[in-house]
Amino acid sequence: MVDNCIFLSQKVRIMPNASQRKIIDDLIARARFIHNFAIQRFNDVIEKTGEILNSDNLRNYYLTHRNEYEFLKGTFSTLENQVFKDIQKKIKINIYTLKKKKLNFKSINNGGQSFYLSLKEFDIKEFPYKKHHYLQFDTLPSPIKIQNKMRFPTGIPLSVVIKKEYDKYYAGITFKLKREDYINSLTYKVEDTNKAIGIDLGAKQYITTSCGLNIECDRPLSKLLKREAFLNRSLNRKVHPLCKGDTTPKSKNYIKYSKKLGKLHKKIHNIRQDNLNKISTFLVKNFGAICMEDLELQDLVKKRSFAKLSQDLSFSELRHKIQYKGNFLGRTVIIADRFFPSSKRCIKCGHINNELKITDRIYRCEKCGFEIDRDFNAACNLFKYMKNITGWGTSKLTVDEINKLKADCEKYKIIHNFQPSVSNIKIPKTISEPSVQLDFTA
Ligand SMILES: [Zn+2]
Incomplete structure (x- = not known):
C-alpha cells in the first residue's frame, strides 16, 4: 500500500482579490521576519562566542521574544515550524563556511516571498455551482479562486506553499495519490517496453x-x-x-x-x-x-x-x-x-x-x-x-x-x-x- 502511493505537487495560479492579497502579503512578511530574526540571532552568537546554534535553540529564543512584536500575533504554527526547518537546512548546507561567512538574510528580491501551510490549516474547496476550485485558510474571509484545473482530483492535499512572483500569486500544492491515478491523469498511454x-x-x-x-x-x-x-x-x-x-x-x-x-x-x-x-x-x-x-x-x-x-x-x-x-x-x-x-x-x-x-x-x-x-x-x-x-x-x-x-x-x-x-x-x-x-x- 505504501509503495503504491506517490507524492506530487502541482503549481497553480491563484487569483486573490485586494483584501486577500493584503492578508497573503502580511503572512509572507511574517515568514520573512521570523527567518531574518532567527538568522540575526544565529550570526550574533557565532560572532561573539563562536558557538553554532541549531534550529531548536533559535526557535526557543524566538518563542521567548515573540510577544514583543505585536504584529506576530496569531501566526500559524506550521508557518513558524517550516521557517526553522528551512534554517536547519541552510545551516547544514553552509556548515563548513559558517565561521568565515555569515548566513544570508531573506529579502523581497531574494527568496523571501513565500510561506508554508500544512494539511490542518488549509483546504481546497469545490462548490457545486462554480467551475473553479477554491483555496481556503483560516485567516481568509473568503476562499481564493484557483485559476488552473486541478490535475489530481482524487489526491489528498498535504501541504501548500504560497508564493509571490512578480506581482502574481501561485500555490504549490503537494498531493498524496495512488500510482494508478497518476498514470490515468497522463495525456499519453504508458506501455511496457524492453527498450x-x-x-x-x-x-x-x-x-x-x-x-x-x-x-x-x-x-x-x-x-x-x-x-x-x-x-x-x-x-x-x-x-x-x-x-x-x-x-x-x-x-x-x-x-x-x-x-x-x-x-x-x-x-x-x-x-x-x-x-x-x-x-x-x-x-x-x-x-x-x-x-x-x-x-x-x-x-x-x-x-x-x-x-x-x-x-x-x-x-x-x-x-x-x-x-x-x-x-x-x-x-x-x-x-x-x-x-x-x-x-x-x-x-x-x-x-x-x-x-x-x-x-x-x-x-x-x-x-x-x-x-x-x-x-x-x-x-x-x-x-x-x-x-x-x-x-x-x-x-x-x-x-x-x-x-x-x-x-x-x-x-x-x-x-x-x-x-x-x-x-x-x-x-x-x-x-x-x-x-x-x-x-x-x-
Ligand atoms: Zn579499444
Whole structure:
C-alpha cells in the first residue's frame, strides 16, 4: 500500500482579490521576519562566542521574544515550524563556511516571498455551482479562486506553499495519490517496453543515446537573452538607491524597467522548463530503462562562455526530472557511479584511455585502433554498465520503432537526428546504422 502511493505537487495560479492579497502579503512578511530574526540571532552568537546554534535553540529564543512584536500575533504554527526547518537546512548546507561567512538574510528580491501551510490549516474547496476550485485558510474571509484545473482530483492535499512572483500569486500544492491515478491523469498511454538506453549529456550535442538518437537542445533564447542584457543595462542607468539606508525613492522608470526585467526572466525560465519537461517525458515514455552519468559541471562552468550555456542545458535539472518521472511510471533509472569512466573507456576492447581531453571529439583507442564518436562511445558504455546491473533490455530498434520515435519527437517539437554524430570520420558500418549495432550482451 505504501509503495503504491506517490507524492506530487502541482503549481497553480491563484487569483486573490485586494483584501486577500493584503492578508497573503502580511503572512509572507511574517515568514520573512521570523527567518531574518532567527538568522540575526544565529550570526550574533557565532560572532561573539563562536558557538553554532541549531534550529531548536533559535526557535526557543524566538518563542521567548515573540510577544514583543505585536504584529506576530496569531501566526500559524506550521508557518513558524517550516521557517526553522528551512534554517536547519541552510545551516547544514553552509556548515563548513559558517565561521568565515555569515548566513544570508531573506529579502523581497531574494527568496523571501513565500510561506508554508500544512494539511490542518488549509483546504481546497469545490462548490457545486462554480467551475473553479477554491483555496481556503483560516485567516481568509473568503476562499481564493484557483485559476488552473486541478490535475489530481482524487489526491489528498498535504501541504501548500504560497508564493509571490512578480506581482502574481501561485500555490504549490503537494498531493498524496495512488500510482494508478497518476498514470490515468497522463495525456499519453504508458506501455511496457524492453527498450533501454544509455544517455550521454554534452554541451556540443545535448543528448547522445546508445540507440543512435541524438537530441539537440533547443535554444530559442538568444534573442531573449539579448533583450535581457539590454534591459539590465538600461536598469543600471536609472536612479535608484545603491546602498541600504538610503531613502531616495525609486524612480518610476526604475520600477517600470525592473518589472519588465522580472517578466522577461520568468519567460526565459518558463521556456527552459518547458523544454526539459518535453525531453524528459519523451525519454521516460519510450524507454523502459535509462542510464545516465553523474556528471558534475562545476569545472566546466568556471569558463565564462560556458556558464551561460549551462543554464540553457541544466543537466542536473534534466536528470532530476528523468529520475522522478521514471520512478512514477515504474521505469528503471540508473545513475552511473561518479568514477565510472564512460567516455575514457573503449567500447570494443575495454581499454581505458586516461589522456582523453575534453576537446577530443573522436575517441581513438590506443590498443585496438578503434575510432568512434566520443559521445556515442560514452552512451554505449553507459548502456553496457546498466546491462551489467539489470541484465535486461535492448538498445536495438526496428524501422517501425525508429519511425515511432521520430513521430514522437515531432509531436513534442524536439530537435533530433537519427544517426550517431560521426559525419567526419570513417566508422565501421556496424555502428553508423542505428538498427544494426554492437552486441553488448558479451
Ligand atoms: Zn579499444
